[in-house]
Amino acid sequence: MKHLYATLLLLLVLPIVQGQDRLTGETFTTRSEILARNGMAATSQPLATQIAVDILKKGGSAMDAAIAANAMLGLVEPASCGIGGDIFAIVWSAEDQKLYGFNGSGRSPQSLSIDYFIEKEMNYVPFYGPLPVSVPGCVDGWFQLHQKFGKLPMETLLAPAIDYGREGFPVSEVIAYEMGSNYEDLKDQPGFAETYMPKGRPPQKGEVFRNPDLAATYEKIAKKGRDAFYKGAIAKTIDNYMKKHGGFLSYDDLAKHKSNWVEPVSINYRGVEVWELPPNGQGTAALQMLNLLEGFDIASMGFGSPEYLHVLTEAKKLAYEDRAKFYADPEFNTIPIEALLSEAYTSERKALIQMDAAADTYPAGDMEIETGNTTYLTVADKEGNMVSLIQSIYSEFASGMVPDGLGFVLQNRGQMFNVQDKSHANALEPGKRPFHTIIPAFITKDGMPWVSFGLMGGAVQPQGHAQIVVNLVDFGMNLQEAGDAPRMRHRGSSQPTGSTMTNGGTLNLETGFHPETLRELRKKGHRIGFGVGMYGGYQAIGVDWTQKVYAGASESRKDGQASGY
CATH class of the missing domain: 1.10.246.130 (Gamma-glutamyltranspeptidase, large (L) subunit, C-terminal domain)
Incomplete structure (x- = not known):
């Protein structure tokens, strides 16, 4: 009888309990949406989001805030993104009332061809080391996007990340997990341990991490522009480093790099237009x-x-x-x-x-x-401009190769090339952009x-x-x-x-x-x-x-x- 009463009581209470699990929204929802009128930023790390909002409050555009946040993410989320990688964006211009597409992906070295892999009987490009390294497109992307949609000077945009790089920041939980997930495979790559394992291991959750080398690199870029990266001291350092460690990426590859403005492609899905970038x-x-x-x-x-x-x-x-x-x-x-x-x-x-x-x-x-x-972020400003931006070094810590004193890892995007079939659309060729996984998206309704x-x-x-x-x-x-x-x-x-x-x-x-x-x-x-x-x-x-x-x-x-x- 005692168990019967307990069962009846449970049956009476259960519907009430089930109906009170959330005030609003679906049961799987973590929180309500964030609402604001003047500007909004959403990134994968709170410090980067706060920097973006600060830039908006200073009168910066959505693009200014996006660049500042991306620079910060390259510091605080280094296993996923950074200036050694590529960048893509879809931008809504409130003034022009249209979407712009941007492809900031880098190309393969001119001195590397598919024959190298065929002769060595290598069926795939390795993930780590010098062979998968392609030209980093991020910095050129920052400056091209800034030239078209920016308002504040680049020195202002990179200043917060420079300060955090020198003073340090506490590593957040998911990023700490990512930084520690495959370091055993990377710790012997030249420059990696010195930059990302200062205590002989990856930083733990809550541990303060500093990257003064990256801060110094950002400072050069802020003061001397994109050519500091592609034609100046940074490019020369990368060139010397790659030669020293058997790589193919050269100064000339960096100097010749250019990004591309592209037309986004779309389909209508039940009354809304969904936009992506083309291959x-x-x-x-x-x-x-x-x-x-x-x-x-x-x-x-x-x-x-x-x-x-x-x-x-x-x-x-x-x-x-x-x-x-x-x-x-x-x-x-x-x-x-x-x-x-x-x-x-x-x-x-x-x-x-x-x-x-x-x-x-x-x-x-x-x-x-x-x-x-990869890291994704989006920013909107009070004028109605919106940026959908994604930036990546490909796999966690990418190639693992960190050029001397620069504080960032070079991407391994070339690993995506097909090196078995010369007739394949994505077969490796000199100066070719590899198939890319990172994609920003946008949805419009009624234009x-x-x-x-x-x-x-x-x-x-x-x-x-x-x-x-x-x-x-x-x-x-x-x-x-x-x-x-x-x-x-x-x-x-x-x-x-x-x-x-x-x-x-x-x-x-x-x-x-x-x-x-x-x-x-x-x-x-x-x-x-x-x-x-x-x-x-x-x-x-x-x-x-x-x-x-x-x-x-x-x-x-x-x-x-x-x-x-």
């Missing part, structure tokens, strides 16, 4: 996925349902087969973007999806063409900005972009909910230049999906997996033009923060 990045894959998803009644399936996750996964598989075949440097290839995003091609590809079974393999598209670890967002994390990015858009549009989530919602990540082959699937690949599902959903997906033939830290890191700013209010979001998977004033 050599992978943003087109997100658009291909959304085109396929628009052919299904996603809203009626419901978030987290086996039907939705099945369709999402199959759309990913299809888009990534095209990604592996076609995406590369457009200066060396003609890439059929218009055809890949066409209604006819989408219908043809959608017909391959079976609702009751996961595919083991899909063919890449067949069409006539000519042969031929005006609606959401500036990004989701860092290698190959997960197009998958993540598609999920964010679906969360916002189909499931009606707000910015914070859309980022905090549990995600899927399908993984096939680890190599970006080959097929994305082997026996269907593995569908990794983050904590938060119902066990019954997992069972139903297995019945359809999906191999279910789990992983830690593999689902990306999201930041976003949205606009309510009626109220003239910004909303900011920064998810709980990173150390980040959204803040405004």
Whole structure:
């Protein structure tokens, strides 16, 4: 009788308890959106966000604040980003009422060709050491973006990061984990341990870390401009360092570097325009996925349902087969973007999806063409300008190579090249930009900005972009909910230049999906997996033009923060 009363009491109380788990929002949401009228910044590290807001308060533009924040992230988040890497951006100009696209990716050394790897019977470019190093495009990107959209002098923008570099900062939790995750593989690379292991180990959470070498490098750039990096003392140091350690990147490669302004590409998804940058990045894959998803009644399936996750996964598989075949440097290839995003091609590809079974393999598209670890941030200012910016050195601590006394690691983006097949679109060639994973995103509605967002994390990015858009549009989530919602990540082959699937690949599902959903997906033939830290890191700013209010979001998977004033 005692147990019966307890059971009845539990049944009476349970609905009340379930209804009171949150004041507002979905159960998985970490917090409410941040709201402000004059400006907003969202980055993956709170100190960088605060610097961005400070720059906005000083009268700086959204671009000024973005550059200042990016410089700070290169200091406080060094395993993921820095001036040894590349940069991409989508910028809304309030004055011009249009979007601008920017590709700041660097090229392969002129003295390195695919024959080097073929002769040595190397099937892949290694992750570490001198061979994967390509020209860093970040600094040139800062100055080109600043010239077009900046207001305050570069010395003002880099000053906060310079001060923190000399005085030190406490390492935050997720970044401490990232800095310690693969140092054993990198500690013997020249200059790495001296810069990032001052006590013989990576810094721990809460430990004060300093990088006076990077502060000095930033000071040279602030005072002498972009040529200090590409034609001055910094370039000469990099050249000497690479020669000393068997590398191919040279002074001439740095001196010849140039970034590119590009036209963003878009598709209409249920009444909103979703914008990405064209290849050599992978943003087109997100658009291909959304085109396929628009052919299904996603809203009626419901978030987290086996039907939705099945369709999402199959759309990913299809888009990534095209990604592996076609995406590369457009200066060396003609890439059929218009055809890949066409209604006819989408219908043809959608017909391959079976609702009751996961595919083991899909063919890449067949069409006539000519042969031929990351940080994301977004900032908006009181004039209505918005910046969606992503910047990376590729894998955690990249090549591991730190030029003498400069305080930053050189990217290993060249690892993405195909060095097995000379006819492949992404085959290594001198002076060529590799296939790139980092992609900023933007959504407009009725011709005006609606959401500036990004989701860092290698190959997960197009998958993540598609999920964010679906969360916002189909499931009606707000910015914070859309980022905090549990995600899927399908993984096939680890190599970006080959097929994305082997026996269907593995569908990794983050904590938060119902066990019954997992069972139903297995019945359809999906191999279910789990992983830690593999689902990306999201930041976003949205606009309510009626109220003239910004909303900011920064998810709980990173150390980040959204803040405004």
